[in-house]
Amino acid sequence: MNPSTVHHLLDPGEAARLLAALPAARPVQGVTIESVWAKPGRHFNVCYRIDDGAAGRLASLCIVNETEAVRAARRIERRAAHNAETGAGVSVLAAVDVLAQAFPFDYRLDHLGDCLSPGVVHDVLGDGDVDACEVAAYRPGMRCQLRYSAGGSARAYGKIAVERDPGRRRRVHRELCAATATTTLRLPALLGTVEALGLDVVAAAGGRSLHDTLADAPDAQPVAEVTRALAELHAGVPALPDRVHTANDEFALVESWTSWMRGIEPAMARPLARGFAALAAAMPRTVPTTFAHRDFYDRQILLDGSRSWLLDVDTACTGDPELDLGNFLAHLFLRGLQWERVAAHRELEAAALDAYGSRARRDVTHWYRRASLLRLSCVYQLRPRWRPVVTALLDEAMLP
Numbered sequence: 001m002n003p004s005t006v007h008h009l010l011d012p013g014e015a016a017r018l019l020a021a022l023p024a025a026r027p028v029q030g031v032t033i034e035s036v037w038a039k040p041g042r043h044f045n046v047c048y049r050i051d052d053g054a055a056g057r058l059a060s061l062c063i064v065n066e067t068e069a070v071r072a073a074r075r076i077e078r079r080a081a082h083n084a085e086t087g088a089g090v091s092v093l094a095a096v097d098v099l100a101q102a103f104p105f106d107y108r109l110d111h112l113g114d115c116l117s118p119g120v121v122h123d124v125l126g127d128g129d130v131d132a133c134e135v136a137a138y139r140p141g142m143r144c145q146l147r148y149s150a151g152g153s154a155r156a157y158g159k160i161a162v163e164r165d166p167g168r169r170r171r172v173h174r175e176l177c178a179a180t181a182t183t184t185l186r187l188p189a190l191l192g193t194v195e196a197l198g199l200d201v202v203a204a205a206g207g208r209s210l211h212d213t214l215a216d217a218p219d220a221q222p223v224a225e226v227t228r229a230l231a232e233l234h235a236g237v238p239a240l241p242d243r244v245h246t247a248n249d250e251f252a253l254v255e256s257w258t259s260w261m262r263g264i265e266p267a268m269a270r271p272l273a274r275g276f277a278a279l280a281a282a283m284p285r286t287v288p289t290t291f292a293h294r295d296f297y298d299r300q301i302l303l304d305g306s307r308s309w310l311l312d313v314d315t316a317c318t319g320d321p322e323l324d325l326g327n328f329l330a331h332l333f334l335r336g337l338q339w340e341r342v343a344a345h346r347e348l349e350a351a352a353l354d355a356y357g358s359r360a361r362r363d364v365t366h367w368y369r370r371a372s373l374l375r376l377s378c379v380y381q382l383r384p385r386w387r388p389v390v391t392a393l394l395d396e397a398m399l400p
Helices: 003-009 010-018 066-082 118-125 166-179 210-216 220-236 247-264 266-281 321-336 342-356 362-381 385-397
Strands: 030-037 043-053 058-063 090-093 098-102 133-138 145-148 152-161 192-193 199-203 290-292 299-305 307-311 315-319
Touching: 003 010, 003 043, 003 247, 010 030, 010 043, 010 058, 010 098, 010 266, 030 133, 043 133, 043 199, 066 090, 066 098, 098 118, 118 145, 118 152, 118 199, 152 247, 166 192, 166 199, 210 220, 210 299, 210 321, 220 290, 220 307, 220 321, 220 342, 220 362, 247 266, 247 362, 266 299, 266 362, 266 385, 290 321, 321 342, 321 362
Parallel strands: none
Antiparallel strands: 030 043, 043 058, 058 098, 090 098, 133 145, 145 152, 152 199, 192 199, 290 315, 299 307
16 A cells, blocks of 8 residues: 555545546535545545535545456446446546545445435334435445434434444344343444345434533533443443454554554654554453443443433454443543643543442553554544644553
8 A cells, every 4th residue: 555645545635636537517626534444554445525516425535456446446337337327436546546436336335325215224114204314424445324314303324334244243233232221321223134235224312422512511420421331331241252352452453553654654653663662561461251342432422311322333342341441531532632621631531430440450441541542643643634633642652
C-alpha cells in the first residue's frame, strides 16, 4: 500500500479530482470526508460527501490492486445491467490502485443497493409500513447501517456487512439479548434477517448516546452509571468460549497499527516505537474468563431513562474485563482533548474507575488504556480534523 495514495485519499482536493472520474450528471465541486476505514496493510477505504451543487451524495475511494479493482468493477457492472440501472457508478483508477464508487455501489457489499428499498424489511417487521430508508453509518467495503422509518420515526435498523461467520454473530446477539434481559445495559432485539440480502434487522432503541450527553457537559453521573452497568455485564453475562481475545491479541492488534502507521507517517515513527516498547515492557499475564464487548465506548451506549442500550456486539468475545474498561477510559480522555476540557475528563475517568469497583485490576486496566490510546493515535491521524490531538494521545500512552 503506497503511503502517498493514503495521503491523496485524505486530501479533499485530491479526492475530488479522483472522484471526478465517476459517471455523474453534475461535476464534483468539492468533497468532505464522512468516514475512514482501515485495516493495516490490507484495506484503506474512505467515504465522502460530494458537493455537486445539489443534494450531497456519497461516494468512496478504496485502495485495491488493479486486478481486484477490475474484477470488482466488472461484477458491479454486470449487476447494474441485470437490474437495469443506469451506469455502474464505478471507475478503476489503475495508475494509483484505487477504485472509485458512487454509493450504493460497493465492491464488497453486493446487495447494498437492494437494501435501500424500505419494502425489504416489511416481512421481518410483520406489522405497519416503513416508508423511508436512510444511511445511519457507512464504511465502504466493510458495512452499512440503515435506518428504516415510518412517518419520520425509526422503526428498525438494518445492517449489511462483510464477515466470515454471520451466523455466529446472529447467534451471539440472541444469546446476549436473553442474558441481558434484566440487566441495566440491554441489547436491542434482533428481529430477523433478510436472507437473500444478508441484511440483519434490529429493533430501534430509544434514548441518547453517552457521547452526545457528555458533549453537552462533563457529567460524572451517567459515566458512573454506565461503568457500574459494565461491571454488572462482566459479572453476570456468560463468556463466549468460541472466541477469546487475550492481552497478547490486543498487543498484536496495536503492533499492526503502529507498524503500518510508521510507514504512512514517518514523523510518528519514533514516538510510536517508544510507546509500543513501553507497552511491551508492561505486558500483563492474565487468563481471560469474562464476557467482553471489545468495542465498549461512549458511542456504543444509548441512555434511555432507567435502562440503557448497548449497541454492536460484532466483536463480543471472552476477554479480560479491563479490556472494555480500559478502552472506555481511553475514549473519555480522547473526548477531553476533542472538547478541550482534559482536566474535567480526567475526573470522569476517576469516577468511572471508582464506579466499576475493586474487581478491576488497576495495573491491567492501565495497560489496556495505554494500548487503546496508542491505537487511537493511529486511527485519528487518519482523520484530518482531529490530527491536533494525536501528539497528546501519544504522550498519554507513554505515561507509566
